[in-house]
Amino acid sequence: MVEELHFKSDSAFLCLLLNRRTGFIRVIDFRSGALPAKRLFIQSVAKREGVDKVITLVEKDEVSSWTRVGFVREGTIPGFYKRSDGHLCGCLINERTASLELSAEAVRLAERTVAHGKKNAKEVPDDLSLVSVLEIEDGPALKARDEIWRKDKGLNSFDDFGREAARIYYEATAKRGRPMYISAEYQDCFGHSLVEVVRPPEDDLDVIAVTAGLRKLCDQLEERGIVSAFGFAPSDDIGIATAYCATGFRKTGLLAGGIYSSGERKDAILWTRKLVNPTDEE
Numbered sequence: 001m002v003e004e005l006h007f008k009s010d011s012a013f014l015c016l017l018l019n020r021r022t023g024f025i026r027v028i029d030f031r032s033g034a035l036p037a038k039r040l041f042i043q044s045v046a047k048r049e050g051v052d053k054v055i056t057l058v059e060k061d062e063v064s065s066w067t068r069v070g071f072v073r074e075g076t077i078p079g080f081y082k083r084s085d086g087h088l089c090g091c092l093i094n095e096r097t098a099s100l101e102l103s104a105e106a107v108r109l110a111e112r113t114v115a116h117g118k119k120n121a122k123e124v125p126d127d128l129s130l131v132s133v134l135e136i137e138d139g140p141a142l143k144a145r146d147e148i149w150r151k152d153k154g155l156n157s158f159d160d161f162g163r164e165a166a167r168i169y170y171e172a173t174a175k176r177g178r179p180m181y182i183s184a185e186y187q188d189c190f191g192h193s194l195v196e197v198v199r200p201p202e203d204d205l206d207v208i209a210v211t212a213g214l215r216k217l218c219d220q221l222e223e224r225g226i227v228s229a230f231g232f233a234p235s236d237d238i239g240i241a242t243a244y245c246a247t248g249f250r251k252t253g254l255l256a257g258g259i260y261s262s263g264e265r266k267d268a269i270l271w272t273r274k275l276v277n278p279t280d281e282e
Helices: 036-049 060-067 104-121 138-150 204-223 238-245
Strands: 002-008 013-019 024-029 053-058 072-077 086-092 132-136 166-173 180-187 192-197 228-234 250-261 264-274
Touching: 002 036, 013 036, 024 036, 053 060, 053 250, 060 072, 060 086, 072 264, 086 250, 104 238, 104 250, 104 264, 132 138, 132 204, 138 166, 138 180, 166 204, 180 204, 192 204, 204 238, 228 238, 228 250, 238 264
Parallel strands: 024 053, 192 228
Antiparallel strands: 002 013, 013 024, 053 086, 072 086, 072 250, 132 166, 166 180, 180 192, 228 264, 250 264
């Protein structure tokens, strides 16, 4: 589902990670500078492939270059590059190939979701030992992913987000609940990890299972020396917001049309958590 497309000229060198399942492109820029050629290449690929959302993650001094080619800064991932933050710039592909401004109501909806998530998280116990959390191979997790996405009930896709990254998978099941599948794609060289939950929580047992799974996953990532974790979830999903808040994540961004979930494109909250203080490293 994910293909790498490259554009190289005397002044530009881009890699586009095209995800056809979710209608999403992540741009990796190997050469700085605000060039019309970058925008034209991204625009042509996105329109040809029917992609709705494009993002790139850059260091702070590169944000202005991307805003000059039609992107807007939509969020920050603390510790994305271990000792510096990653700044997420994105755009929605439309007739003008420019990012659509989030409405005031869209912003208020996200803030209400976060507030409800924080409130509900206070009711989640510290001891979740009644939830079974097991690290599993990729086969069962991807089989569950395929079945859920065939029914248009997927939240995250478990597809590649970065290049040459590793993945781990967990199955979390609350007593009398259904299995929830959770994964993290991580890169040791940068020290960051993308956390994903394959389907939205549908009830309290699902929320408890996701919370326990996320806690176990973050512990494992911390043991591996990963500095930061981040994930994307719909801005109206209180259940997943509760699980993220109960695991120590916080909202550090809001992406217009940032996620394709349960059969439709929605605005997405960027949830982040700093796992390790890199200044403690030798």
